[in-house]
Amino acid sequence: MSIQTRRERERAERERLIITAARELAESEGWEAVTTRRLAEEIEYSQPVLYSHFKGKDAIMAAVAVEGFADLAAELRAARTSASDPRRALADVGAAYAAFAEQRPALYDSMFTHIVDLPFATPEAPPALQEAFGELREAVRPLVRDDNLETLTETFWSGLHGLLTLMRNGRLRREDHERRLALLLSRFSS
Amino acid sequence: MSIQTRRERERAERERLIITAARELAESEGWEAVTTRRLAEEIEYSQPVLYSHFKGKDAIMAAVAVEGFADLAAELRAARTSASDPRRALADVGAAYAAFAEQRPALYDSMFTHIVDLPFATPEAPPALQEAFGELREAVRPLVRDDNLETLTETFWSGLHGLLTLMRNGRLRREDHERRLALLLSRFSS
DNA sequence: CAGGAACGCTAGCGGTGCTAGAGTGCAGTC
DNA sequence: GACTGCACTCTAGCACCGCTAGCGTTCCTG
Numbered sequence: 001m002s003i004q005t006r007r008e009r010e011r012a013e014r015e016r017l018i019i020t021a022a023r024e025l026a027e028s029e030g031w032e033a034v035t036t037r038r039l040a041e042e043i044e045y046s047q048p049v050l051y052s053h054f055k056g057k058d059a060i061m062a063a064v065a066v067e068g069f070a071d072l073a074a075e076l077r078a079a080r081t082s083a084s085d086p087r088r089a090l091a092d093v094g095a096a097y098a099a100f101a102e103q104r105p106a107l108y109d110s111m112f113t114h115i116v117d118l119p120f121a122t123p124e125a126p127p128a129l130q131e132a133f134g135e136l137r138e139a140v141r142p143l144v145r146d147d148n149l150e151t152l153t154e155t156f157w158s159g160l161h162g163l164l165t166l167m168r169n170g171r172l173r174r175e176d177h178e179r180r181l182a183l184l185l186s187r188f189s190s
Numbered sequence: 191m192s193i194q195t196r197r198e199r200e201r202a203e204r205e206r207l208i209i210t211a212a213r214e215l216a217e218s219e220g221w222e223a224v225t226t227r228r229l230a231e232e233i234e235y236s237q238p239v240l241y242s243h244f245k246g247k248d249a250i251m252a253a254v255a256v257e258g259f260a261d262l263a264a265e266l267r268a269a270r271t272s273a274s275d276p277r278r279a280l281a282d283v284g285a286a287y288a289a290f291a292e293q294r295p296a297l298y299d300s301m302f303t304h305i306v307d308l309p310f311a312t313p314e315a316p317p318a319l320q321e322a323f324g325e326l327r328e329a330v331r332p333l334v335r336d337d338n339l340e341t342l343t344e345t346f347w348s349g350l351h352g353l354l355t356l357m358r359n360g361r362l363r364r365e366d367h368e369r370r371l372a373l374l375l376s377r378f379s380s
Numbered sequence: 381c382a383g384g385a386a387c388g389c390t391a392g393c394g395g396t397g398c399t400a401g402a403g404t405g406c407a408g409t410c
Numbered sequence: 411g412a413c414t415g416c417a418c419t420c421t422a423g424c425a426c427c428g429c430t431a432g433c434g435t436t437c438c439t440g
Contacts, residue, residue, distance in 0.1 A: 007417095035395085035396065035397080036396080036397060036398075037395090037396085037397090045419080045420090046419065046420050046421080047397090047398080047399095047420095048398085048399070048400095048419070048420075048421095049418095049419070049420090050398095051397095051398070051399080052418085052419090056397075056398075057397065057398090112356065112359070112361060113303070113355070113359065114359075115359055115360075120360050120361045120362075121360075121361065121362055121363045148369070148373075150366075151366055151369050151370055151373055152373060154362055154366070154370055155349070155353065155370045155373045155374050155377075157352070157356070158349055158352030158353040158356055158362070158370065158374075159345070159348060159349040159352055159374075160352065161352040161355070161356055162347070162348030162349055162350065162351035162352025162353070162355070163345065163348040163352070165303070165351070165352070165355065166302065166344075166347070166348055166351055169302070169303065169304075169305055170305075170310050170311075171302060171310045171311065172310075172311055172344055172348070173311045176340075176341055176344070179338070179341050180341055180344055180345045180348065183338075183341055183342060183345045184345050184348075184349075187345075187377040187378065188377065197386095225426080225427065225428080226427080226428060226429075227426085227427080227428090235388075235389095236388060236389055236390080237389095237428090237429080237430095238388070238389075238390095238429085238430070238431095239387090239388065239389090240429095241428095241429070241430075242387080242388085246428075246429075247428065247429090381440105382439100382440090383438105383439085383440085384437105384438090384439085384440105385436105385437095385438085385439095386435105386436090386437085386438090387434100387435085387436080387437095388433105388434095388435085388436095389432100389433085389434080389435090390431105390432095390433080390434095391430100391431090391432095391433100392429105392430085392431085393428105393429085393430085393431095394427100394428100394429095395426100395427075395428085395429105396425100396426075396427060396428100397424105397425095397426085397427100398423105398424085398425095398426105399422100399423085399424080400421105400422090400423085400424095401420105401421095401422095401423105402419105402420085402421080402422095403418105403419090403420080403421095404417105404418085404419080404420090405416105405417095405418085405419100406415105406416090406417085406418095407414100407415090407416085407417095408413105408414090408415090408416100409412105409413085409414080409415100410411105410412095410413085410414100
């Protein structure tokens with residue numbers, strides 16, 4: 001029994017190792033640098049080992065994305081709860097979201113851009129994911145008397161997402177980012 | 191002289207053929223199906239021919255994207271100019287933008303998601319691209335007394351872009367699309 | 381009609397994600 | 411304590427990718 005559990009533990013540790021290596025490699029050199037060969041070398045095992053843990057490269061990316069959601073949720077929560085008033089809270093949450101996307105573009109992509117087979121807008125979505133969206137919702141809630149909080153949050157989130165992805169891919173001038181962000185906030189905190 | 195021009199004309203035709211084939215293949219089967227081998231087969235030439243016209247696959251995608259901008263500009267213009275009043279015009283333009291993104295997802299991606307080395311938010315941007323953005327701007331113009339039309343248009347555009355990309359990648363429930371779009375419009379036509 | 385350049389082809393390079401099957405070492409059994 | 415069998419990891423290789431060197435043909439030019 002003890003041997004069995006030790007093996008399972010070691011397996012779990014190696015799985016963490018894979019996810020961490022993939023994440024670090026993606027963040028430092030982009031997802032195009034994360035190849036199965038490179039990843040295998042990084043964890044000091046051969047390629048097929050990856051496939052005993054994950055169905056394929058996409059599944060590894062999905063696992064990294066889930067980690068990302070947990071991080072994002074934590075940062076949004078910190079921003080929201082440390083703000084002095086609700087209006088300020090929404091602004092801070094928006095800024096925190098933007099900072100996350102700017103500082104970890106590869107991680108952000110795995111969460112929101114890449115096609116990854118994770119359940120999203122359903123109850124089966126990973127808890128971390130629901131938590132992150134929940135933080136946005138709670139930041140929006142105090143500022144609207146609208147009865148459709150969910151839709152409003154989704155639309156606000158889309159605005160943030162659009163701003164960041166378009167800017168990062170060179171479609172929007174970087175200099176005006178703050179102005180656009182402020183404008184978005186003003187349109188959603190009435 | 192005549193032979194020279196005939197050759198140039200034939201070359202130009204073949205270049206159009208490549209772009210068209212790439213576009214059709216992408217729209218019908220997605221960009222991942224557009225490989226240089228497949229594309230070569232489609233145009234009935236060998237692979238290296240592609241490289242005598244374009245620097246690489248990215249350049250072909252960029253050419254397709256430019257075509258897409260022309261199409262989008264035309265559709266936005268039609269929506270804008272046939273509307274009865276400015277408020278309606280913005281709604282129609284938003285709907286036309288959404289329809290474009292929904293019906294030609296691969297084309298849309300080459301224009302707004304893929305990293306493609308085209309100049310965007312500068313005067314050197316391809317005319318079709320500036321025209322498309324211009325249509326958005328003209329739709330927004332009559333509805334705001336704001337002095338910063340450019341920033342406002344960019345932010346509205348980002349909202350649209352965010353809604354569509356998040357929905358298409360499964361991050362937003364499709365059923366609520368109309369409601370989100372209406373909400374976005376209401377927030378930008380005050 | 382001969383010479384030469386322009387052009388498109390075949391073949392191949394180094395990479396990708398992924399997998400079959402061989403080989404090794406450890407666990408449990410007598 | 412030796413043996414057997416299984417779990418596990420590795421090597422090697424598949425089919426594909428974007429891209430290119432260099433050969434062979436074709437067609438224009440003088």
